[in-house]
Amino acid sequence: MNAQNSTILDTDLFGGPGLGYRRPSGSLLKWIGNKYKMAEQICSYLPKNFGTFHEVFLGGAAILGTVSPKEGVGSDAYGPLIEIWEAVQNNPQKVINWYAERYEQYYSSEDHKAQYEQIKARFNNKPNGPDFLFLCRSCYGGVIRFRKSDGYMSTPCGVHKPLRVETFAKRTLEWSDRLQGCQFVQADFREMMAAAKPGDVIYCDPPYVDSQAILYGAQDFLVSDLMAAIAECKDRGVHVMLSIDGTKKSGNRVCDVQIPDGLFETEIDIHVGRSMLKRFQMNGKSLESDVVTDRLLLTYA
Numbered sequence: 001m002n003a004q005n006s007t008i009l010d011t012d013l014f015g016g017p018g019l020g021y022r023r024p025s026g027s028l029l030k031w032i033g034n035k036y037k038m039a040e041q042i043c044s045y046l047p048k049n050f051g052t053f054h055e056v057f058l059g060g061a062a063i064l065g066t067v068s069p070k071e072g073v074g075s076d077a078y079g080p081l082i083e084i085w086e087a088v089q090n091n092p093q094k095v096i097n098w099y100a101e102r103y104e105q106y107y108s109s110e111d112h113k114a115q116y117e118q119i120k121a122r123f124n125n126k127p128n129g130p131d132f133l134f135l136c137r138s139c140y141g142g143v144i145r146f147r148k149s150d151g152y153m154s155t156p157c158g159v160h161k162p163l164r165v166e167t168f169a170k171r172t173l174e175w176s177d178r179l180q181g182c183q184f185v186q187a188d189f190r191e192m193m194a195a196a197k198p199g200d201v202i203y204c205d206p207p208y209v210d211s212q213a214i215l216y217g218a219q220d221f222l223v224s225d226l227m228a229a230i231a232e233c234k235d236r237g238v239h240v241m242l243s244i245d246g247t248k249k250s251g252n253r254v255c256d257v258q259i260p261d262g263l264f265e266t267e268i269d270i271h272v273g274r275s276m277l278k279r280f281q282m283n284g285k286s287l288e289s290d291v292v293t294d295r296l297l298l299t300y301a
Ligand SMILES: C[S@@+](CC[C@H](N)C(=O)[O-])C[C@H]1O[C@@H](n2cnc3c(N)ncnc32)[C@H](O)[C@@H]1O
Pocket: 031, 032, 033, 034, 035, 036, 056, 057, 058, 059, 060, 061, 062, 063, 075, 076, 077, 078, 187, 188, 189, 190, 205, 206, 207, 216, 217, 218, 219, 220, 221
């Protein structure tokens, strides 16, 4: 870790429930790398007071949905995602109908895979929020993959049953309530970070590695650009929280993310997966490899 003057805090002591922020009762989009499980821990490190809350790599919006800010901005480079989040906020019934129609189509014949492929083909012909919503809930492992050459969404049909419409509807209404103070923008992170005001907070959960470039259609991302934007924000009095995904181990460039000296004031390990207590209960058997630790870096102390 090269953050200067960093404070290493153990979230077994600080994290977990009882911290004020409550995540929604379920995630709305199935989104690889989403921060839903650790959302309450991450939010517990927000500054006590802040202006507008910004999530600039929105994806499944786990942190925005948990903060449920009075004033918030969710942005992402991927258009169909923004179409979904805008509709969740403004017209949740429309989103429920989108999902219900496709769910019905999926179950309209024994051959669910063929129905899934039809929805996928329609999406690939013309990328759009309604089809993307159902595809992310029904594709294999929730891993939306885009072919590098032409942006074609290539993930096959998943093995699990998509969420029932009633459950999806309940979640949509809850998310809609939580996002009432927000606006959604399709934009590159650099533009959104440059527009933040002193006293605002920005949460960043970027795609990082080359291997993820075909996920989320995120070809344009450079870590060095992000670090420059964070430095600029810090100078202007905008607080930044940055997640570094700990699930990607060695052999993957995530471990080598170059963090400029002095940029961050605090580092926190966020544990997900098995708890410390469980490891002791396993009679000393090490479950270390099952423990996923994300890093959270803050430009403030
Ligand atoms: C790791 S995901 C974020 C997951 C999110 N924190 C959650 O809980 O679901 C990264 C997101 O960054 C978006 N993205 C990639 N490149 C971007 C860019 N240059 N500007 C803005 N968003 C970008 C992708 O579309 C994707 O949704």
